[in-house]
Amino acid sequence: MQARATRTAFEAWQERIGVCRDFAHLAVTLCRCLNIPARYVNGHLGDIGVPVVDPMDFSAWMEVWLDGAWHTFDPRNNKPRIGRIVVARGRDATDVPLINSFGPHVLKSFRVWTYEVAQ
Template identity: 55%
Template sequence: DPADATAVELAPADLPDDVLIYTSPSRYCLSDEMAVTAKELFGAIPPGYGRVEKINAFVHNHLEYALGTSTSVTTALAAYENGVGVCRDFAHLAVTFCRALDIPARYTFGYLPDIGKISMYPMDFHAWFEAYLGDRWWTFDPRNNDRRRGRIVVGRGCDAVDVAMVTTYGDAALNELTVWSDLA
């Protein structure tokens, strides 16, 4: 994941029209309800890339990653209060904090191969977020809190409502899924 410590936050009036939607609350990212908390935690940090890195690190340290601790109705606020969640909750909480500070942020999911990393989990869907700083989107991963190579983006949106990993009608069982990925 590329990084740029000099990337700046833009005032809402200076954002491109298609980016503005990512400053508003959404189903899982209730930034209006967490605005006071966001300002208390991050309001004194100088605006820019560094502040988003601090948000990313805070979420990484605040939430414990535990499979099975989140449901389809778990909001960022609930994850924050419970202190536990899955990668989706990590991404939602970071997005929520960013939006509460008028930093455009969007939920992103796909695959994260463990290129150059050792993982105790098999590759599966993974969620992270992107923040709009300067003139582009930057990738942040609060679950892992480090830069990775080879991300495969499947979807982007305001939150998981926009880009559901799976939509089924009736009973469904996944028997096997294998994904291989490498850098070109």
């Protein structure tokens, strides 16, 4: 069974498979069922501070409103990461898609560089 673009939060939970978007939707849904404000976030998650296994890419995670502030949680990686670059925040992936257009796309090249900056 593979991840697909139309997976619902319930299917991700039931089938225990998905991509970062699916797990973010599932966690946002759980928080909202518990009356905890949560929002979907997409952006770039680099490889700073982690062993490089696969090329890094755009990613999805969530933010939860706790004690008067938004806090980042990553249901896919399930551990703190540094170097997140937020592209958009919204109710879900439909609210803030990384691309929203019609017709064929040919991506010739795309690169993102991230560097750790000392405080």
